[in-house]
Amino acid sequence: MGLNNTDVKPTEGQGDDFRLGQHLPGVITTQLQKVINWGRQSSMWYMSFGLACCAIEDIMAAGASRYDLDRLGLFFRASPRQSDLMLVAGTVTEKMAPRIRTLYEQMAEPRYVIALGTCAIAGGPFAGGYNTVLGVDKIIPVDVYVPGCPPRPEALFYGIMKLQEKIRKHGVNPPAPRKAKTAPKEGSKA
Amino acid sequence: MSPEAWEEVKVEPGKYLETMKALRKGGLNQVSDLTAVDWKDRGVIEVIVHLLSLKPGEDPRNTLGRRVRVKTEVERDRPSIDSVTPLWPGVNWYEREVYDLFGVDFPGHPDLRRIMTHEGFVGHPLRKDFVDERPKRQRVIPSR
Numbered sequence: 390m391g392l393n394n395t396d397v398k399p400t401e402g403q404g405d406d407f408r409l410g411q412h413l414p415g416v417i418t419t420q421l422q423k424v425i426n427w428g429r430q431s432s433m434w435y436m437s438f439g440l441a442c443c444a445i446e447d448i449m450a451a452g453a454s455r456y457d458l459d460r461l462g463l464f465f466r467a468s469p470r471q472s473d474l475m476l477v478a479g480t481v482t483e484k485m486a487p488r489i490r491t492l493y494e495q496m497a498e499p500r501y502v503i504a505l506g507t508c509a510i511a512g513g514p515f516a517g518g519y520n521t522v523l524g525v526d527k528i529i530p531v532d533v534y535v536p537g538c539p540p541r542p543e544a545l546f547y548g549i550m551k552l553q554e555k556i557r558k559h560g561v562n563p564p565a566p567r568k569a570k571t572a573p574k575e576g577s578k579a
Numbered sequence: 580m581s582p583e584a585w586e587e588v589k590v591e592p593g594k595y596l597e598t599m600k601a602l603r604k605g606g607l608n609q610v611s612d613l614t615a616v617d618w619k620d621r622g623v624i625e626v627i628v629h630l631l632s633l634k635p636g637e638d639p640r641n642t643l644g645r646r647v648r649v650k651t652e653v654e655r656d657r658p659s660i661d662s663v664t665p666l667w668p669g670v671n672w673y674e675r676e677v678y679d680l681f682g683v684d685f686p687g688h689p690d691l692r693r694i695m696t697h698e699g700f701v702g703h704p705l706r707k708d709f710v711d712e713r714p715k716r717q718r719v720i721p722s723r
Contacts, residue, residue: 484697519704519711520696 422561429473429499429563430553431462436472436496438489440479443506446539447478456542461549469495474552475529476545480508480515481522493529499563501556503548504531507538514538586647595651596661599628602649603666606641607632610663613673615681619707623652624681626660653683662687680705 435458437448452458452465466472469492481489493500504525507513512523525531532555535548556563590598607630616625632645653660662685664671674685675694682703685691693700702709 483700484695487697519709520700 422559425561426557426559429559430556432464433462433474433501433549433552434464434466434472435474435476436467436469436492437465438475438477438479438492440477440481440485441508443478443508443539447505447542447545448476451542451545456546458549461546463549469493470497472496473499474501474503476503476505477509477525477529477531478505478539480513481525481528482520483522484520486522486528489525490528499559501532501552502529503533503535503545503552505535505545505548506540507536510534510536584646586645588647588649590649590651592651592653592660595649596663598649599663599666602630602647606635607645607647608667609633610667610670610673611646613663613670613677615677615683615705617655617681617705617707618652619655622655624655624658624683626651626653626677626683628663657684658682659684659686661685662691664688679703682706 437444439445439448448465450456458464463474469475473496475493475496477489493502502525504510508515509525512518512521515521516523522528533548533552535544537544540548588598609631611629611631613626613628615627618625628649630647630649632641632643635641635643651660658681660683662674664674664685665687671688671690672694674688675691677683678685678688678691679693679695680703692698696704701712
């Protein structure tokens with residue numbers, strides 16, 4: 390099996406990923422891509438990009454002991470260089486947009502982005518404003534959208550689980566992220 | 580803070596800096612706020628400064644916690660008023676904000692750049708006749 394073999398279909402769930410060898414005690418046989426993806430999905434260190442109230446409602450609430458993001462292996466890192474996941478929570482202004490792009494480019498690959506809340510998805514109630522970016526996907530590619538104003542922490546957890554599902558389908562080399570939308574097309578689905 | 584507790588001063592733009600220097604020397608050592616109002620109908624932009632005394636000064640009237648409001652009206656076409664950043668360094672970003680959102684020029688300011696909007700922004704958004712000249716895009720909530 391080559392390192393670039395992406396044809397192997399992953400099995401559902403994690404239960405079958407590791408099999409104890411029946412003949413050699415203490416030996417585990419598995420597929421390389423499953424081990425790598427397991428590592429990727431289980432330690433997504435996130436950079437919290439809290440821009441507005443969603444940062445309080447979601448990232449702080451979900452990170453605190455009641456909901457506890459740590460139990461999924463997610464830890465807050467203040468530096469983009471140590472982060473795998475960017476949680477964009479809040480309204481993106483045009484002043485902030487180049488900074489978000491820079492920080493995203495500083496993150497190590499594979500990198501993922503979750504857009505949290507209506508503002509980060511499409512501008513929210515501030516979409517008519519003079520300084521609002523209509524969704525963070527105009528600047529950086531977004532993997533998972535978590536709608537709500539603000540979303541419940543449970544919704545964030547569901548979004549993270551969806552992202553883990555996506556990561557489990559990767560080959561050994563993760564696919565290159567798609568490019569950010571430049572401009573929405575006429576009649577395109579938001 | 581009740582409204583009666585405020586002393587209000589209205590000055591002409593020419594005597595603004597002089598007045599502020601006197602108030603600063605009198606012991607009003609903090610600027611709580613510097614903002615502006617666009618009176619489009621009268622053709623003026625009113626610059627408003629809120630001052631607070633945190634220690635008694637030379638002026639015997641200047642007690643602890645004295646508050647003074649200074650109002651100045653500048654022309655709307657070419658708004659310009661002397662900067663008071665040399666007197667109160669903390670007012671630096673307030674003047675940048677008024678410059679950014681109302682377009683008021685502050686001669687004497689050390690670093691007068693936009694602060695809220697990005698560098699390529701066109702116009703001053705808190706002016707009453709401001710129109711967003713960016714290209715119309717999808718998903719913008721139509722104004723009523």
